Amino acid sequence: MAERDSSDDEEATIASDLVVTKYKTASDIANSTLATLIKECIPGASVRSLCQRGDALILADTGKVFKKDKEMKKGISFPTCLSINQCLCCFSPLASDPDVILAEGDMVKIELGTHIDGFISQTAHTLVVGASKENKVTGRKADALLACHLAAEAAHRLLKPGGSDEAVAETVQKIAEAFECKPIEGTQSFQMTRNEVCGEKTIVLNRGEAAGAARKAVDKCEFAMNEVYSIDIAVSTGDGKPRPTDTRTTVHRRTDEQYNLKMKASRIFFSEVDKKFGNMPFSLSAFEDERKARMGVVECVKHGLLEPYHVLYDRENEFCAHFRFTLLLTSHGVDRVTRNFFDPETVVSDHSIEDAELKALLATSTSVKSQKKKKKKAVAEAAASQ
Structure with missing residues (x-):
């Protein structure tokens, strides 16, 4: 039997600089689309129209890259969804469904994803309509937002070769508790591989009843070099138990x-x-x-x-926050390729993190070492495919 060429594995992972470039190209498009939608989440905006707008932008922009390869598949890796207040995720109404119109003070979760040649980038962001440095988010909305943001930042720092899913889940739980919130039961973050959004390794937040009843058992895992993850952090001011309703899936x-x-x-x-x-x-x-x-x-x-x-909800009058980002565990560091749009100057909570270990973790740098020469080579290869 002929020996297997190890370069075959490298070509499908971020050990290849061209693959990294494809991930980053997909992420640039995801970032640009999300930035546009954030600006357009204003009072009176249609949720249905915003979902259509996000998908249209992704399809248009992915169609502009790697044009020489006619067989390469590109486009949406997660359709644009906007979920409001106690609605947690996956709300993308059809033309025949009732629309939702955004109002001042609505807490909006935007989710979307892109891919280039099967290399996937996913992102999610939470905002409050009308919030600004002059009109800050307060109360329970602020608690959920800050808890989710800081939990996401902590997860970023813990996602490194040799780290474990248990450490991530435990840290997210501690941060949520500091703001009197709860991680949403069963929320899962996945390792991603080419053409696969749900890889073998999984991080489960809050393994409660919902996780046990609705999700298969998930093995504990350790993170390794050259892996890619879609990190999903979801926090609620309620009991953290997601509930389906009669909203169409x-x-x-x-x-x-x-x-x-x-x-x-x-x-x-x-x-x-x-x-x-x-x-x-x-x-x-x-x-x-x-x-x-x-x-x-x-x-x-x-x-x-x-x-x-399914479109999931917490109890009425509760608030859910949701952040998702894509991480590449490269040889020169952990690279968060989807952008963080959260502005802490627009949010004020009565709670804060007092735990010294958590403070030290959050103060850790996430900078990635420069790889200019390799980056130039990969960009040149990508440009040749345009």
């Missing part, structure tokens, strides 16, 4: 299950999912005929071909 992802679909509409729909999205999460709004998509998805979900991303 519009986001799904293909699984590895096999089943011979009986309905023609389901087969046509699933074939389009496979062709356009592969294993990437998608929204039913991406299909030209919404009615046929809504028909086809039912049998696919029933038989496990598609995993639904």
Whole structure:
């Protein structure tokens, strides 16, 4: 038997500078899209329109890069969702669904993702509509925002080769408690590999009843060099138990299950999912005929071909904050390639972190060593593909 060429593995990981460039190109587009949506989250804005706007921007911008490779797949790795106040995640209404109009003071979670050649970047940000340095966020909204932001910052510092998922989960729990908040049960962060948003290694926050009932058991893990992670931090002022409601589920992802679909509409729909999205999460709004998509998805979900991303809520009058970012565990440091848009000068809480160890952790630098020569070479290779 011929020996396996180790360069085959390198070409699909961030050991390759070209792969890093693809991750960073995808992240630049995610950052740009998120920055645009943040500016457009104003009183009177339509949530449906903002979701459509985010997806359109991602498709347009990913279509402008690596144009010489006609076979390369690019686009959305997570559809744009905007979830308000006690709604935690995955709200992306269809044309036939009731719209939501943003109002002053609404707490908005924006999630989206991109990919270039299957190399994925995902991000999420929480903002309060109308907040500024002159009109600061206070009260329980501020508690949730600061707890989630600082927990995300701590997770960034703990995600390094040799670190463990347990350390991340325990630290997030401590920071949430300092602000009298709770991590959302079952929130999962995943290792990502090429074309796969849910890799083998997983970090679970708050392994409570929701995590046990709704999620499969997850093994403990240790982080290693050349891995990529989508880090999801979600915090609530309530009990931290996510609840589905009658809000329509519009986001799904293909699984590895096999089943011979009986309905023609389901087969046509699933074939389009496979062709356009592969294993990437998608929204039913991406299909030209919404009615046929809504028909086809039912049998696919029933038989496990598609995993639904349910729209989840905490109790009414509670507030949820959510931050997500993409980390590359490179040889020259842990590189957070999606941007942090949080402005601490717009938020004031009555709580703070007093624990000395947590303070020391948060004071740790996250700077990445310069790799100018290698970066220039990778950029030149990427430019040749444009």
